[in-house]
Amino acid sequence: MAYSFPEEVLEYVLSFIKSDKDRNAVSLVCKSWYEIERWCRKRVFIGNCYAVSPMIMIRRFPEIRSVEIKGKPHFADFNLVPEGWGGYFYPWVIAMSKAYPMLEAIRLKRMVVSDECLEMIAKSFKNFRVLVLSSCEGFSTDGLASIAANCRNLRELDLRESEVEDLSGHWLSHFPDTCTSLVSLNIACLGSEVCFSSLERLVSRCPNLRKLQLNRTVPLEKLPNLLCRAPQLVELGTGAYSAELRPESLSNLVNAFTGCKKLKALSGFWDVVPLYLPAIYPVCCGLTSLNLSYANIQSPDIIKLVSQCQNLQRLWVLDYIEDSGLDVLASCCKNLEELRVFPSDPYELEPNVPLTEQGLVSVSEGCPKLHSVLFFCRRMSNAALVTIARNSPNLIRFRLCILEARAPDYLTNEPLDAGFGAIVENCRKLRRLSLSGFLTDRVFEYIGKHAKKLEMLSIAFAGDGDMGLHHVLSGCDSLRKLEIRDSPFGDQALLANAAKLETMRSLWMSSCSVSYGACKLLGQKLRRLNIEVIDERGTPESRPESCPIEKIYIYRTLSGPRFDTPNFIWTMDEEGNSPLGIA
């Protein structure tokens, strides 16, 4: 069979197959297809940097041009993962610098990237084009300067929400005059001022620039200049959206925006002076994405904007939009697919704005294409959730955060089990779910029973006991990532479903009731998982085995225990001992 199809033909066919899943399927057909496929795979996605070592990746795929790697667990975003946990990019860049000289793209999420790494990238990969650092940390603007100075063909530099040590804005001036290849530049997370004239010149000489996200220090007065030099922009992130009131300021802005005929996405909007908002009205009808989540503007202004964006597909906004604004959204934006509403005052438990569950219900009623929701609110009811579930059966992502932990249905004082149960029962395509509010084991029964497509579940302050966790682990067939905090789940559910853990990418549990003894047992039984106990109180060996550990992170891996764990993490080993060797 192998010789009925010449390799070259198969390779050619495979070049049309881009998706990882399909590629993986191809490689399972037979040995020769495995070989052919691995030699021509160009992109690899590694969801957990410790699941596989650089050597394994390089050995299997010798011709990679693009890597995407994720590091820390998701809960690191909320300070639940202690500093020093890991996720270092360094070993990867060292290995790849030798193995993949033609590497073009690196996309990282929640990894620790040092300036040294950036320098290695800059000097090792001659054809380097794309660097996306999402929620990364560990580097400074000096590292960025290396990238700017040395990557001749750089197309994308995207620093999305990374924590950068901002030494100065001077790094931007390191882009040589010969650099004309930029397509996307996102420096929104940087704090210091970049040299504006360098920025202007850079923008002018890059005719393919499609995406430009400025940082807060770029003043509004300078925006028209930039926009005039880049009328082909498709995505723009403004800097601070405020300026001294001058008559020509507004008209300059209006003209500049009018010139941007291709603009589809807007973001930024720090420190907004509402007077200048009408400047973007000319582009509203073409907008598909609008991020006002940093904009301190009130409902009337938001409504004026949103009501003009009939083609809006994605809206990120603060709760200043209020229920009234969400009503308008529901009636004007029939193409809305994704809505995120963030809290303007997250630590205040008393409502500061009239934003309630009603707003979300309205949107679910009015927007038939709604598939992704992230909603922070102060109260919720089962009735509302049931209605939302009925209105939006096509939900893919539903993340609800009721600000007060364990808040019950505000109408009936009952748990919100029935409401979330309705969500999982009606929304058959649901892939991601985040729970909040007062929940018993019953909600997990529903989830285990209905959420068959669920891939990622986030649980906080929920459940009664092990049965809850058991329902999830035994019922959710597609579960890949499970993260739990402050919930009374313990040993029994974990141990009874230990086999499940090998089918998942990772499990995070913090402030639960998992005992050290159970961790040791898991480590002993499940050789292909790393069972990492995170405990800042010192070695778990100094406490009884039944004593619960603070945090545990379990993930499957081909590489065995990692060697870069800090001294507050213990990896359970095969002998069932604490790896410290203390009996």
Added chain:
Amino acid sequence: MSPPLLSVEGLGQGNVSLMASQVTVDSLSPASLEFKERNYLGLSDCSSVDSSPASNLCKENKSNLNLKATELRLGLPGSQSPERGPELNLLATGKLNEKNLFPLAPSKDGICSSSQKNVVSGNKRVFSDTMDGFSEIKGPSYTEGNWMFNTSRTDSESAQPVGLGKFSGSGNINVMLSSGSAVTHAALVKEVPQKALEAGHHLKTANASKVNGSNNNTSAPAAKAQVVGWPPIRSFRKNTLATSSKNNEEVDGKPGPGALFVKVSMDGAPYLRKVDLRIYSTYQELSTALEKMFSCFTIGQCGSQSTCGKEMLSESKLRDLLHGSEYVVTYEDKDGDWMLVGDVPWEMFIDSCKRLKIMKGSDAIGLAPRAMEKSKNRN
């Protein structure tokens, strides 16, 4: 082939089942507690390979199983609730079992770059070594900083995970401090079961303040509830919100919302902490919190001097140590300069502080004059 996993059926014989699909829901009986119990104990591998820890666990589980699984526990690690096994019931007697509380000292350098640190035995010292000499106690002998200073507020559910933090982290300090702190622990013990009761019986009301006020036995009722990582908002967003709302001041004079997290590092400490400056309103509060957070290092540092050897280190001595020539707190401001904390008015400090660092007094000598100059120039 790997040994049989903990399959729901089969109990360690016959079915070598690695796939989750073998573990079916159907195989679980409704009286699943019992079932699980059997399942757990039926691990033939477990008992043959390493009998003592596993069977101990089994035993404990047997006795606690029926209780635990049905109880409305709130899953506090190291919970003070008395239902748990006696070995955990340390606080009930009012005595602190130091051996269990006092964490182990980590390796000397505390830098986590070397390999084979935790997988292979070796560098860590046993508790008894450290107890004798108080020498070079470094490393994670304190709990998550956030947890610790949240206890000083103890609002709402922060009592829960934070309870642990204070419980074990100050276990350090309590070994050396007077019995005053035992009282606080007792207070926490009382709080916890009460909370369990509340949640269990659906006593939650929509009244938000109840959550805040109910177990506010310790201090600062004015501070808002601050559970680590809740609500789940990224630091970037939190900090941005904080600064933008400060720009548009609330009319009713409410304090600026949002958090302002800055990193705190200390010379000799293995890793950084993050501190929310908005929680504090004076330098004294910040200083106290930092002391608590990093106190173990200070103790370690003084360990070489014989005075600290075996005597109880009172809180005031601790403070003296920090305020003495040993350590000073410095911060990096917006311009990138390092200044001594305390020179400028608190509001100004919060505005400009990017990062904190606790350094040895000797290292900080050059800072004072500059700080004075700078504030002079500002004024």
